[in-house]
Amino acid sequence: MSKPEFSLAELMIVAASEAWRNNGEWLASGLGIIPRLGASLAKVSHSPELLMTDSEAFLVEEPVPVGPRGDYQPKYAGYMPFERIFDCVWHGRRHAMVGPTQIDRWAQSNLSVVGDYHKPKVAMLGVRGLPGNSINHRNSFFVPNHNSRVFVAGEVDMVSGVGFKPERWGPGMRRDLMSIGVAVTDLCVMDWNGPDNAPRVVSLHPGVDFDLVQERTGFPLLKVENLGETPHPTAEQLAAIARLDPHNLRSKQLKGNPAGVRSAEEVRA
Amino acid sequence: MNKLMTAADAVGQLRDGMTVGFGGWGPRRKPMAIVREILRSDVKDLTVVAYGGPEVGMLCAAGKVKKLIFGFATMDAIPLEPYFRKARQAGTLDVMELDEGLFQWGLKAAAMRLPFLPARAGLATDVLTHNSELRTIASPYADGEVLLAMPALNLDVAFIHVNRADRLGNTLITGNDVYFDQHFARAAEHCYVSAEEVEDKLELDAETARFSTFERSLVTGVVHAPLGAHPTACGPAYGWDMQHLKAYSDTAAQDDGWQQYLATHVSCSDAEYLERNGGAERISQLPMPIF
Numbered sequence: 001m002s003k004p005e006f007s008l009a010e011l012m013i014v015a016a017s018e019a020w021r022n023n024g025e026w027l028a029s030g031l032g033i034i035p036r037l038g039a040s041l042a043k044v045s046h047s048p049e050l051l052m053t054d055s056e057a058f059l060v061e062e063p064v065p066v067g068p069r070g071d072y073q074p075k076y077a078g079y080m081p082f083e084r085i086f087d088c089v090w091h092g093r094r095h096a097m098v099g100p101t102q103i104d105r106w107a108q109s110n111l112s113v114v115g116d117y118h119k120p121k122v123a124m125l126g127v128r129g130l131p132g133n134s135i136n137h138r139n140s141f142f143v144p145n146h147n148s149r150v151f152v153a154g155e156v157d158m159v160s161g162v163g164f165k166p167e168r169w170g171p172g173m174r175r176d177l178m179s180i181g182v183a184v185t186d187l188c189v190m191d192w193n194g195p196d197n198a199p200r201v202v203s204l205h206p207g208v209d210f211d212l213v214q215e216r217t218g219f220p221l222l223k224v225e226n227l228g229e230t231p232h233p234t235a236e237q238l239a240a241i242a243r244l245d246p247h248n249l250r251s252k253q254l255k256g257n258p259a260g261v262r263s264a265e266e267v268r269a
Numbered sequence: 270m271n272k273l274m275t276a277a278d279a280v281g282q283l284r285d286g287m288t289v290g291f292g293g294w295g296p297r298r299k300p301m302a303i304v305r306e307i308l309r310s311d312v313k314d315l316t317v318v319a320y321g322g323p324e325v326g327m328l329c330a331a332g333k334v335k336k337l338i339f340g341f342a343t344m345d346a347i348p349l350e351p352y353f354r355k356a357r358q359a360g361t362l363d364v365m366e367l368d369e370g371l372f373q374w375g376l377k378a379a380a381m382r383l384p385f386l387p388a389r390a391g392l393a394t395d396v397l398t399h400n401s402e403l404r405t406i407a408s409p410y411a412d413g414e415v416l417l418a419m420p421a422l423n424l425d426v427a428f429i430h431v432n433r434a435d436r437l438g439n440t441l442i443t444g445n446d447v448y449f450d451q452h453f454a455r456a457a458e459h460c461y462v463s464a465e466e467v468e469d470k471l472e473l474d475a476e477t478a479r480f481s482t483f484e485r486s487l488v489t490g491v492v493h494a495p496l497g498a499h500p501t502a503c504g505p506a507y508g509w510d511m512q513h514l515k516a517y518s519d520t521a522a523q524d525d526g527w528q529q530y531l532a533t534h535v536s537c538s539d540a541e542y543l544e545r546n547g548g549a550e551r552i553s554q555l556p557m558p559i560f
Contacts, residue, residue: 055560057445081446086370119360126341131368132390162393172415
């Protein structure tokens with residue numbers, strides 16, 4: 001049997017989908033095309049119990065394909081406007097995958113400003129929902145371009161999402177409701193499950209070695225024992241992804257739409 | 270009872286230094302006809318409270334904003350609001366940057382006439398570090414948990430754009446999401462609504478009446494503003510005008526860009542505004558965005 005060809009975006013969608021495995025009846029929110037396809041793939045394959053929205057105001061039991069809908073009619077199962085999303089967030093049964101501008105060794109994240117807070121070099125969106133999401137439910141990260149400007153040395157410039165840095169937590173504050181899932185990047189999959197929540201590389205994408213990931217990360221990384229390759233998409237997963245993304249928007253998410261299997265030279269290029 | 274007034278009447282109630290809330294969410298159902306009227310006025314030093322879209326950028330560009338209370342400022346498909354960025358990066362804008370849910374909590378506290386509501390959102394982040402007025406509070410019960418005490422966001426005035434209204438101040442929001450407009454209305458001393466359609470008196474069946482989200486007793490004035498959310502979306506009637514928003518965004522890169530935008534889209538009548546944006550027919554047919 002010949003191995004199916006797949007893109008790096010498809011590999012990352014499959015890796016992202018694994019974040020929601022065994023979550024239970026949680027609201028799966030993937031922000032951006034690749035995370036959303038990851039959540040959708042999780043729901044149509046291994047985790048049908050997940051809750052999902054049409055990314056606007058309604059719950060659906062069948063993930064809505066991304067992009068222009070043509071004849072497709074979303075199959076609504078309930079109502080989920082922003083106010084109810086907040087209720088859901090504070091209640092905790094949600095797992096979001098978001099793409100912050102900066103992430104640090106403590107899994108703290110930043111979507112607000114780069115540089116000095118009072119006169120920032122770059123003003124981005126603002127903290128959005130990161131403070132509430134991160135302290136109330138599980139969060140994973142999506143990083144399309146793994147480098148040390150995203151995975152910063154030291155602390156992120158404006159802590160928008162909470163992490164594991166003890167000094168940030170005052171006495172009496174509940175830390176047990178927060179949970180960090182994984183970071184899916186264009187080089188690897190990471191988690192924060194090392195000793196004292198140290199960041200670790202969990203799997204490497206084809207053609208990537210640990211040294212390269214470390215080189216492009218601003219803080220020290222551990223690796224899991226028997227560090228292996230990120231699982232390749234199966235033919236069934238690729239077919240499901242094609243159904244969920246009929247306009248191939250996934251091909252536009254990563255610069256140059258790289259192949260899933262690359263040589264070490266191609267990765268470093 | 271007749272609360273019908275012009276946008277100029279409503280904006281005429283503003284005084285320098287007031288705290289003003291805007292309903293809607295990002296580039297969605299913003300009271301832009303009212304915002305353009307504020308841009309034409311002399312009022313200044315406003316504290317603007319919003320889930321920010323282009324109204325925040327425009328008011329910043331015009332130098333109307335002393336302080337911004339916000340969770341984000343974005344135009345969604347154009348993620349970064351250009352004039353908000355300019356003001357923010359110039360270091361001249363006083364900000365209270367909040368979590369989206371915490372922001373809602375401040376409006377609800379004001380709406381319930383409470384000094385604060387407890388929350389976890391914001392703890393262990395720089396939301397606390399950079400907002401020195403925020404305090405924490407220990408639960409008085411056995412758990413003793415330390416929480417953030419989100420202060421009430423009391424508004425002098427709220428501006429909201431709705432789909433239908435009547436002269437009494439009854440309102441209907443028929444889009445898929447009502448956002449947090451009912452809390453803005455309740456958090457404000459005075460609330461002015463602009464509406465796509467204004468009738469003498471709404472006479473509704475039960476299904477339609479459910480689109481009413483706040484009482485007419487909260488509404489001080491009603492402004493008839495057809496297509497008044499443009500260039501933001503007003504579901505289900507019309508989508509956002511990405512062509513306009515893109516052109517607006519591009520002006521921020523030009524030396525006299527804002528002056529040009531003002532000249533073309535603000536220093537004109539409502540009729541001229543519609544005409545300069547392709548006419549009422551084009552705007553009313555802008556497709557709703559697909560998510």
